[in-house]
Amino acid sequence: MLKQYRYRGKNSQGETVRGVMKHYTEDHVIRYLKQKEIWISHIQERHPIWNSIEGIPFQKKISKKDLSMFFFQLSTMLSIGVSMLEALETIQEQMKPISLRYAIEEIYMLVQQGYPLSLSMKIQGKFPSFSIYSIEVGEKSGGLEHIVRDLGKYYEQSNDMFHQVKTALTYPIFVIITTLLIFIAFLYFLLPIFCDLLNSVTDSIPPYTRKLLQWMEFIQRTGWMWGIGCAFLILSIFLYTKTKKGTQRWHCFLLHVPIIGSLKIQWMIVHFAKTLEILLGSGIPLLSALEQSIGMLQNPYVEFKFRKSIQNVRAGNILSKEMQEYSFFPKTFIQMVALGEKTGDLEGMMRKASNLYEQEMNRNFKQLIVLLEPILIVFVACLVGSMIFIVIQPVLQLLNTIGEVL
Structure with missing residues (x-):
């Protein structure tokens, strides 16, 4: 595991340089900085707790926009024959976002030590697991340049989708939050005054208004208990979803959520089919290709179930029949797999499936964006x-009472 080292030294201009760097040993850090013409005067390993702090959820992550830019630049340099080390060094020097620049620097050090790019990204820890699995597939299939370019397109598309949702919402x-605040202020401040006024004129308060006042009084008395209970429930659910069984159940639940579930299934099929197509096209046997494609599903529940199917396929069963056992694979996709098995062109059928479901996913997403605002x-x-x-019921009753008095 990588350790963190705090260092201080002088560069070639005689300026004092301070910083923190990850590496396996102190000697690795010194050798790397020496190559950068930085001579160390002091170096010390930081406490291991700093590695845990880096995993805190609210720490700033690498944005999809920055990931897209990184993979596009890496793809361009690999396509013109630049070596991986030279490409990483050049991108690191040009990259403006600090978090991504430091991440690339750490990856560069690991690749320099002989580690493959996918493992270096995994050890570094800031890159999404989807990109790591994709790079691993590219390294095994020999199509790394193609995979890196697709990752750039994927993160560019994800960034565009995020901004579309953000713009639509x-x-x-803003209107919902403002309305809720006004509604809460009305319930807590204006409605009790209004009801006191109504009580001074007449003894009867409309039943709906009376029940609402009783409910508010109950909330005021026991609000702190509800707050603690909700916080405890949310924390319990969060911790449970971090367990292996809890993670699988949570992802199973997401697959059955209306609209969101169908989009997740389409996303899953697009990347699974595309990965399987690349691996089969590279001459990798079906069983090995299936095992390497599992990581692209990005759903622990589906991965767990699908591993059982792969074992049955290894025992002689047909892949399309195994897929029929699970509801998360659409019938159309299963039929395409079956047709690919019969014709002996599973690679070509996976290409058609990925294109088909990618178009359907984009179309459904656009429809969701259109529906969100009116909902x-x-x-x-x-x-x-x-x-x-x-409000209107007490007002009408108050007006009727005043009319009777007059």
Whole structure:
């Protein structure tokens, strides 16, 4: 495992240089910095707790935009014949985002020691697992340049999708939050005053308003208990999802969520089919290709189930029949796999399947973006309508009472 070392030294201009670097031993750090013309005067290993701190969820991660830029640049340099080490060194020097620059520097050191790129990225720890599995497939199939270019396109598309969702949700979410705050302020401050006024004129309060006041009073008395209970429940669920069984159940649940589940299944099939196509096209046997493609599913539940299918295929069963045992594989995809097995062109059928489901996934995503805003607006309308309903009943009753008095 990589250790962190804090160092201080002088560069070729005589300037003092300080920093922190990851490597296996102190000697590796000194040799690497010497190549950069930095002479060390002091070096010390940092406490192992710093490695744990780097895994904290709120730490800044490498953005999809930066990942796209990195993979596009790496693909371009590999395509013109630049070696991996030279490409990483050049990109690291030109990269502006600090987090990505340091990550590339650490990967460069590991590749320099003889580690493959995928393992170096895995040890470094900041790159997404999907990109690591993809690079590993590229190294084994001999199509690393193609895989790296596809990763650039993938992260560029993911970044565009994220900004589309962000743009579509910004205004509705702002309206919802504002409406909720106004609604809560009305319930806590204005409604009790209004009901006191109504009580001074008449003894009766509308049943809906009375129940709402009783509910608010209950929340005020026991609010701290509900807060602690909700926090404990959320923490328990979070910790459970970090266990092996909990992770599988959580990802199984996500596959059955309306709209989101279908998008995840389509995404999973696109990358699984594309990876299987590349591996089969490189001459890798079907069983080995299936085992290497499992990581592209990015779903522990599906991976666990599919490993059993691979064992059955190894025992002589047909892949398409094994896929029929699971509901997460669409019937169309299973039929395409079966046709590929019959014709002996499973590689070509996987290419068609990945293109088909990629188009369907993009189309469904665009439809989801179009539907999000009206759905949120309807929610706001229901919230405002309920607030008006709560207000209008006491007002009408107050007006009737005043009319009777007059």
